[in-house]
Amino acid sequence: MDYDKFFQTIVNSATLGSTYALIALGYTMVYGILKLLNFAHGDVFMIGAYVGFGVLTVFGGAIDPSISIWLVLLLMVVAAMASCAVLGVVIERFAYRPLRDAPRIAPLISALGVSFFLSYSVQLLFGAEHRTYDTFNMARGKLYEPAITIGSFSISWLRVIGIVAAVVLMVVLWFLVDRTRIGKAMRATSIDRDAAAMMGIDIDRVIMFAFVLSGALAGAAGVLFALRTDVFPQMGFTPGLFAFTA
Numbered sequence: 625m626d627y628d629k630f631f632q633t634i635v636n637s638a639t640l641g642s643t644y645a646l647i648a649l650g651y652t653m654v655y656g657i658l659k660l661l662n663f664a665h666g667d668v669f670m671i672g673a674y675v676g677f678g679v680l681t682v683f684g685g686a687i688d689p690s691i692s693i694w695l696v697l698l699l700m701v702v703a704a705m706a707s708c709a710v711l712g713v714v715i716e717r718f719a720y721r722p723l724r725d726a727p728r729i730a731p732l733i734s735a736l737g738v739s740f741f742l743s744y745s746v747q748l749l750f751g752a753e754h755r756t757y758d759t760f761n762m763a764r765g766k767l768y769e770p771a772i773t774i775g776s777f778s779i780s781w782l783r784v785i786g787i788v789a790a791v792v793l794m795v796v797l798w799f800l801v802d803r804t805r806i807g808k809a810m811r812a813t814s815i816d817r818d819a820a821a822m823m824g825i826d827i828d829r830v831i832m833f834a835f836v837l838s839g840a841l842a843g844a845a846g847v848l849f850a851l852r853t854d855v856f857p858q859m860g861f862t863p864g865l866f867a868f869t870a
Contacts, residue, residue: 628777639783639852642790646845647867649797650838656814657834660720660731664738666864668711668839672704672846673855674746677755679703686758693766697847701789704843712839713832721828747857754854767851786848793844797837806833 647669654662679700684690719738723731759767759782767785770778801807812820813830821827849863 631777635779635783635787639786642787643845643849644863644867644870646790646793646841646848647863648870649794650841650845651868653834653838653841657810657817657831658720658724658731659728661735661868662715662720662838663732663735663864663868664715664719664742665838665842666860666867667739667742668708668715668860669842669846669849669863670746670855670857670860671711671742672708672843673850673859674750674846675704675707675843676700676847676850677757677855680757686762693762697785700847701844704847705840706843708839708843708846709836710839712835712842715839716832716835721831743857743860750857752857754856756854757850759851782851786851789844789848793841797841800837806830810834 647665650665650668651662654660654665680686680689680696683696683699686693689696715738719734720731723734767782768780771781771784772779799807801810809820809825809830810833812823812825813827817827820830845863846860850859853859
């Protein structure tokens with residue numbers, strides 16, 4: 625048995641799976657509270673990838689950034705999370721809140737409409753061509769240098785960043801949901817929205833916070849995913865479908 629290939633496959637799967645997990649958690653946050661399948665979530669993920677590309681471009685690109693590549697990566701993730709969190713709030717406020725008490729099919733159609741709107745708006749503004757973070761040349765290949773070496777097997781910085789970032793975000797999410805006041809309010813709202821409202825919980829605030837978390841996770845996943853693939857307006861469909869299945 626070729627153990628190097630076996631462990632490399634495990635690492636590759638963990639890297640990709642951690643990104644899908646972040647997107648899936650975003651789906652779960654909204655569905656758990658509103659019982660709404662937010663099919664626009666994959667396109668929020670795509671917006672996060674474009675925001676990351678914009679930040680990278682502002683700081684000089686992948687080959688010769690004006691500041692440390694590690695700081696650029698951090699700013700890309702933070703900017704994508706912040707932008708997508710705001711986008712999540714806007715989507716909730718204007719696309720879903722007016723339909724909260726409507727028949728179940730109405731918000732579902734609205735979600736599909738938002739998905740198309742985001743995808744084709746980006747295509748209209750930036751074109752349909754594929755862009756890339758140029759990760760292979762990022763700061764002259766630093767991300768492909770081995771971060772961990774065990775015998776003849778090594779894990780690149782790119783893989784380590786993807787897995788560690790996802791795990792950190794999952795731990796932060798667990799802490800917010802399980803150990804904070806707003807997290808308890810979210811769990812109460814998920815169990816019984818009417819009873820939670822009668823107990824004094826601000827339902828609108830809780831739902832908005834769920835969309836903030838959902839959008840932030842999608843934004844981070846967009847940057848982490850785009851480090852290994854192209855950025856284009858329809859990039860959110862397949863990862864969104866896989867994450868929805870998860």
